[in-house]
Amino acid sequence: MQNAESRYLPQMTDAGLDAAVAVAAVDEHGAHSDGHIAAERALTLYLDKREIVTLMTLGTQPELLVLGWLRNQRLIRSIEQLEAIQxxxxxxxxxxxxxxxxxGLDERLAKKTVTTGCGQGTVFGGLMDELEQIRLTPMPLSQKRIYQLLEQLNHHNEVYRRAGAVHGCALCQDRQIIRFVEDVGRHNAVDAIAGHMWAERIAGRDKLFYTTGRLTSEMVIKVAQMGISVLLSRSGITQMGLEIARKVGVTLIARAKGRHFLVYNGAENLTFDDIPERRPRALPPSLPQASSGN
Amino acid sequence: MQNAESRYLPQMTDAGLDAAVAVAAVDEHGAHSDGHIAAERALTLYLDKREIVTLMTLGTQPELLVLGWLRNQRLIRSIEQLEAIQxxxxxxxxxxxxxxxxxGLDERLAKKTVTTGCGQGTVFGGLMDELEQIRLTPMPLSQKRIYQLLEQLNHHNEVYRRAGAVHGCALCQDRQIIRFVEDVGRHNAVDAIAGHMWAERIAGRDKLFYTTGRLTSEMVIKVAQMGISVLLSRSGITQMGLEIARKVGVTLIARAKGRHFLVYNGAENLTFDDIPERRPRALPPSLPQASSGN
Known part of the structure; x- marks a missing residue:
């Protein structure tokens, strides 16, 4: 790893735009209602003047998004290959x-045609092969740490609160949120975080990745590719997300909201050191309150 | 339009699978917790023995998904071209x-490489051009009808309630839900509904499309392509979704839950015939209850 001074970075613009746009609507009372909606912008990527892809994005961190996209698609192997992102x-x-x-860009793009899919924007085929080589080292984690992070994450999700219709992702270490990114698609938010990690030479092994979105196969694959072994989500998981997490060794914690969560894989890496009190269950009203020995 | 007897259909398997899978997790009490998660299956599409794409799907209605995907990608222009979907x-x-x-399949696939994007699975470039030619006829709609549909839709969303992590889409006419489809990606659910409409020769002009997901550009484009002019969502909208809706003439109703909704485009097509009573706002506790003349 190079130190910060000698770190190479391509020349990059700083063209982030506002995430939310003011717009008027009519509510259920027929009344005018002012509010915000999430921006969504088309960004067409030209690689050495060749058109490659159009990304639909919130547009707040376009350079990191492009950097992470190029990395996650494996079109670029080293950041030193890049001269500029404009x-x-x-x-x-x-x-x-x-x-x-x-x-061999032509061949690689042609091959992608075959496998580029509806996996919400993923070039899926190649990634599955690469997965075969990934085995992550488990990271021990405490319940207290999860609750600390969830509380901090509440202070983020700004665009979501103002405008909705976005997904948030966060890169976390210990009790810190290192980077928080929102975008219209969760695949973009995770790509932008990958771009940030690549630019800053941040290793994944002691990190935790949080997302508001669902843990589908695509999310687990991308996080595993970034070398991160703990994935925390506010939403649910899918069967293939779980299968891949088991295969590569990702601790999978879903439905994390308030004090609740469900660990679907890697519960053995978690110390339960802050177990919430169980609320006493109310007896059904039809049962006499003091009649049962159970 | 042909009648039902003479309608041509390709030979299709009926290979729908269960949407939810039982799985064990560990909850915040360290206790074993049984539940369900959404299935997610990779389905690789071969068109005349040539590999085209891998779709990640719940797998409940794979034939209609493939049919709608082929249609929405404009790879097939007429259902009569198809011999079988197996x-x-x-x-x-x-x-x-x-x-x-x-x-010209080769050329069309090669061209797609350029524009296939992260627009959550959309081949975006070609669709934008096609949009230029779409102008939908507005459909009058009443608030009562919206509430009737929302109530009925509550009885659907089955997989979501059991397993979460899916999006639901519904094709509606008058007060009826004609077809309800859930999938791991909303683009799949809308493709499956497009497949159903194509197979059954259902026109879009007097229909309403409901989705649990966000109204991004992709959703508005797909619904407009299906000739449907009313789009109702439980979630929010994005700026480009709104711009496209204005351009092609889609009535855009978002945040529809319970009695609440926000009309972002086409409010002039809506009759407000069931306006809910406004709940009287509680006075702030610091104000004396009877001191103000306002």
Whole structure:
């Protein structure tokens, strides 16, 4: 790992835009209602002047999104290959230039056609092969730490509270939120965090990844690729998300809200050191309150 | 429109699988907790033996999903081109065969590489061009009808209630829910409904489309392509979703839950005939209850 001074970064614009847009609506009373909605912008990526993809994004951190997208698609293997990432919202485009081109880009794009799928934006085929080589080292974790993080995360989710219709993702270490990103698609938010980790040379092994979104196969794959072994979500999980988590060794904690959570994989890595009191269950009203020995 | 007897349908398997899978978790008390999670299955589509895409799906209505996906990607122009859609879960594949092949398939797939994007599974470029030609006829709608539909929709969302982590979409006419589909991605659920409409020769013009998911550009585009001019969502909207709705003429009703909703476009098509009573606002406790003339 290089130190901060000598760290190479491509030349990047700083073209983040506001996430929420003021808009008027009519409510159920027929009354005018002012509010905010989430922005959604098309950003077409040109790699050495060749059109590659159009990303739909909130647009707050477009350079990191593009960096993480290129990394997660495995189009770029090293950040040193990149000369510049230049976002131009006037044309809705981002020009990525490399120092020496990408060897075999045509073949790689052609191959992608076959497998690029509806996995919510993932190029899925190649990733599954790569997964076979990933085995993460489990990270011990305490219940107290989970509650500390959940409380801090409540202070984020700003766009969500103002405008809704976005997903938030956070990269966490110990009790700190290192980076919080919101976007219209959770795959974008996780790509932007991957971009941040790549730019800052942040390793995944002692990190925890939080998302408001569901833990589908795609999310588990991306987080595993980033070397992170703990995945915490406010939402639920899918069967394939669980299968992949078991295979690569991701501790999977879902439905995490308030004091509640469900651990679907890796419960052995968790210390239960802050177990909430159980609320006494009210007896059904039809039962006499003092008649039963149970 | 042909009548039911003479309607051509490709030969299709009936390979729908259960949507929810029983799974054990550990809760915040360290206690074993039984529950269900949503299934998520990879289905690789072969078109005349050529691998095209891998769809991640709940797997309940795979044939209609594939039919709608082919339609919404504009790979197939007419249902009569299709000879068979055969799903085989053993190999996680679906074999689609045409009578006469697809002219220029190579070129069309190559072109897609350029524009296939992270728009949550959409091939975006071509659709935007097509949008330029869509202008929908507004459909008058009453508030009563919205409430009737929302109440009926409450009885659906079964997988969601059992397992979470899915999106539901419904095709509605008058006060009826014609078809309700859940899937792990909302783009799949809407594709499956498109497949149903195509197979049954159902026109969109007098229909209403409901979704639990957010109204992003992709959702508005797909619904507009289906010729449906009213879009109702439990969630929020994005700026581009709104822009496209204004352009093509989709009445956009979001945040629809209980008696509440917000109309972002096309409020002039809505009759407010069931306005809920406003709950009197409680005075702040610091104010004396009878001191003010306001």
């Amino acid at each position: 976002v131009d919202w006037e044309t809705g485009s981002v020009a990525v230039t490399t120092h020496d081109g990408i060897a | 799903v085989d879960w053993e190999t996680g594949s679906v074999a689609v065969t045409t009578h006469d092949g697809i002219a």
